[in-house]
Amino acid sequence: MPVVSLEHIHKSFGDNEVLRDISLSVDKGEVVGIIGASGGGKSTLLRCATLLETFEKGKLTYDDVVVAQNNEAGDAVYGSKAVLKQAKQKFGLVFQNFNLFPNFTVLKNITHAPIHVQKRDEGEVMEQAAELIGKMGLTGKENMVPCELSGGQQQRVAIARALCMNPQILFFDEPTSALDPLLTQEVLKVIRELAEEHMTMVIVTHEMAFARDVADRIVFMAGGTIVEEGPAEQVINNPQNDITKAFLNKVNQD
Amino acid sequence: MMGMLGDGFVVTLQIFGLTLLGAIPLGLVIAFLRMNKWGFHVGKKKRKIRPISLITQFYISVMRGTPLMLQLFVVYFAPFYIFGQSLSDGWRFAATVVAFILNYAAYFAEIYRSGMQSIPRGQHEAADVLGYTKAQSFGSIILPQVIKRIVPPMTNEIVTLVKDTSLAFAIGCVEMFTVARSIVASSRLMWAFLAAAILYYVFNLVVTLVMNFVERKLAYYHD
Numbered sequence: 442m443p444v445v446s447l448e449h450i451h452k453s454f455g456d457n458e459v460l461r462d463i464s465l466s467v468d469k470g471e472v473v474g475i476i477g478a479s480g481g482g483k484s485t486l487l488r489c490a491t492l493l494e495t496f497e498k499g500k501l502t503y504d505d506v507v508v509a510q511n512n513e514a515g516d517a518v519y520g521s522k523a524v525l526k527q528a529k530q531k532f533g534l535v536f537q538n539f540n541l542f543p544n545f546t547v548l549k550n551i552t553h554a555p556i557h558v559q560k561r562d563e564g565e566v567m568e569q570a571a572e573l574i575g576k577m578g579l580t581g582k583e584n585m586v587p588c589e590l591s592g593g594q595q596q597r598v599a600i601a602r603a604l605c606m607n608p609q610i611l612f613f614d615e616p617t618s619a620l621d622p623l624l625t626q627e628v629l630k631v632i633r634e635l636a637e638e639h640m641t642m643v644i645v646t647h648e649m650a651f652a653r654d655v656a657d658r659i660v661f662m663a664g665g666t667i668v669e670e671g672p673a674e675q676v677i678n679n680p681q682n683d684i685t686k687a688f689l690n691k692v693n694q695d
Numbered sequence: 696m697m698g699m700l701g702d703g704f705v706v707t708l709q710i711f712g713l714t715l716l717g718a719i720p721l722g723l724v725i726a727f728l729r730m731n732k733w734g735f736h737v738g739k740k741k742r743k744i745r746p747i748s749l750i751t752q753f754y755i756s757v758m759r760g761t762p763l764m765l766q767l768f769v770v771y772f773a774p775f776y777i778f779g780q781s782l783s784d785g786w787r788f789a790a791t792v793v794a795f796i797l798n799y800a801a802y803f804a805e806i807y808r809s810g811m812q813s814i815p816r817g818q819h820e821a822a823d824v825l826g827y828t829k830a831q832s833f834g835s836i837i838l839p840q841v842i843k844r845i846v847p848p849m850t851n852e853i854v855t856l857v858k859d860t861s862l863a864f865a866i867g868c869v870e871m872f873t874v875a876r877s878i879v880a881s882s883r884l885m886w887a888f889l890a891a892a893i894l895y896y897v898f899n900l901v902v903t904l905v906m907n908f909v910e911r912k913l914a915y916y917h918d
Contacts, residue, residue, distance in 0.1 A: 493820050529826045540817035543918040544839045553835065554825040586916040606825065 442504065443468050444610045444641050445490060445532070450499035452482075452489055459485045460496065461665040467610060470639040474646060474656030474673065478688060482665040483645045487614050490643070491534045492525060503531040504609070530559070533603030537615040539595045541587040541602070547574070548583040551602045559606065566605065573601040577631060593624030597631055604635075611635070613644040629655075649692055653677040661685045696878055700890055703874030707898075710791055710860045710870060715853070717796035722803025725751060729808055751804075758801035763794070764865050770794040771866040791863040791870075795856070802852050810845040811837065815918075843913040850906040857899050871895075 446466035452459050459482050467473050475483050488494040490501065492508070498517050500510040508528045509519040519525065541550050548570060555566040574580060577597040587595050596616055603611055613632065617625040629651050635642065636655045646652050652659060652673065659676035661669045661684075669682040680686045729752060734745035758766070771790040774780040814837055822832035861872035871891055878887035 491824055493823065526826065529824065532824075534824045536817060536821065538817060540815075540821035542818065542821070542836050543916050544836070544843070554827065557831065557835070558826040588917050602825070 444504065445643075446500075446502045447486070447490060448500040450486070450489060450496050450501070452485060452494065452496040459665050460489065463499075463662075463665070463667060465660065465667070467641060467643055469609075469641055471641055471658065472636045472656045473643045473658050473660060474652035475643065475660045475662060476646065476649065476652055476688075477662035477668075481662040483662050484614055486662070487534070487612050487643070487645055491532060491612055492529065493534075495519065503528045506531065530606070531609050533606055533608035533611045535596070535599050535603055535611065535613045535616050537618050539587070539592070539599045539619070541595055541599055543587050546584050546586055547579060547590070547598050550587070550598055551605045554602070555605050570601070570605055573604055576634075577601045578627075591624060592620045593627040596620065596624075596628045600628075600631060600635075610641040610643065613642065613646070615645050615647065617646070617648060647692075649677060649689070661688070663688070696882075696887060697890065699874050699878060700871060700887065700894065703869060703871035703891075704894055706788070706868070706870040707860045707872075710788075710795060710863060710868075711857060713792045714795040714799055714856060714860075717792070718799035718803050721796060721800035722807055725755065725800055725804035726807035726811070729755065729804060730811070755801045755804060758798050759805075763798050763859060764862050766798055767791065767794045767862060767866050770797070787863075787866050787868040790866060791868045795859070799852070799856060803849070806845050806848045806852065807841065809848075810841040813844055814840055840918070846906060846910045846913065850903065850910075853902055853906070854899050857902060858895060861895075 443466035448464050448466075450460050450463045463482070463486060465473075465486070475486070477483055485494060489496045496509070496517055498511060498515060500517070501508040502510075506524060506528050507520060508524065509517045512518045520528075542553075545553060551570045551573065552563075552566050555561050555569075556563055574583060577600060579594060579597055579601070582590065582594065582598075587598065590598065596619075600611075600616075616632070617628050620628060625648070629648065632642070632644065632651075633655050644652070644656065654673075656673040658670060659673045660667055661676060661680070661682070663684050669676055669680060669685045676685065677689065680689055728747055728750075731747040731751075732745060733747055734743050736743050767790065770793050771782070771787065774786070775782050818836060818840070819832065822836050827836070860870055863870050864873045864876065867873070871894060875887040875891035879885060
């Protein structure tokens, strides 16, 4: 059973149809990279999957939890609050601009939700947080607040914050777009390590080389549809579709 | 002279304290009503009408658009003209406090609203994805950031409140300015005004110092 499955998703903003019949499912341990030009619907797809946006048609399931599905008229109907709450326990999201809580220390950013939302034992959460802080190379920064950290450090805190909730799948929305090349490498290194541990991940990115190396499968999106998808090596090095070829050519020229 | 001024100052202090006590929470309620999204669509263009928000906006605009002194008179005389009640001496103080709370809550509400709307959407989204309920995310994440942002405009408003208490003079509430004026009238000397001015000034100095302290306390982070 896939960890997340999106089936025939349609999403519009007013008259602008942003997602046209998108289907995507991710298996346990799989790393999926989503690439494509801006405005192609990548971020919207991620926001629909993480319940930050609602879609008009289609079906979304996490494990055995059906978040939304079409009624007889063909319009998506979302589950109850309890269902949505249950689904939110399944995934984590890392934002482009981190969105850490500026008034919390690093440690509190990571531990507050597990303690107050998941109501887990404080000692256990602290132990897990300490481990994550070490893994993310943030030792010694526990009591700092986000504004004292570099962008790369902030993004690593954000990854630790998401991981401390023990999600089954982690979504990344252009995690390095707000970072300079050096800081980008710090963050990509951490994500690579997660991939080696077979963390299930969906990563929207503009880093083609990274996507090819880390992802098992690449999805290329344009104009609100999935134009091409397949094994990472194949899609990036030997694309079949003309739009994909044109896009990758353009990217490689820069 | 100082004894009488001192008694007046205590009343000034009471008006000030009770106004804050009432207007700070009432302002929050008004801010929430103002931002209430409940409503319905009308007309061909499907414009959304939000009755609760609209009524609250009207209240705020009246409170900010008419003189506080006039509002004082309206509140003071309302029991007489509307209910035919005779007006007791104690009512002068109570009416002052009621009018001040109603007026200041409107100003505070707009300060709260600007503070809340200035918090980036990403903060709400991050909290939402982490599973916080609306109440949890407001209490632990949004409100503390709002408080930090509204301290400077609140300081402004509170400093104005200290001086506005003297308007209670208009309905004969015996606070410091009323006392100073009567001393000046009977002694035919200006010293009481000078003393009152110094007391208002020192009062505001203390207010400013306290608010600056709060601002520094919250300066451990910036966004």
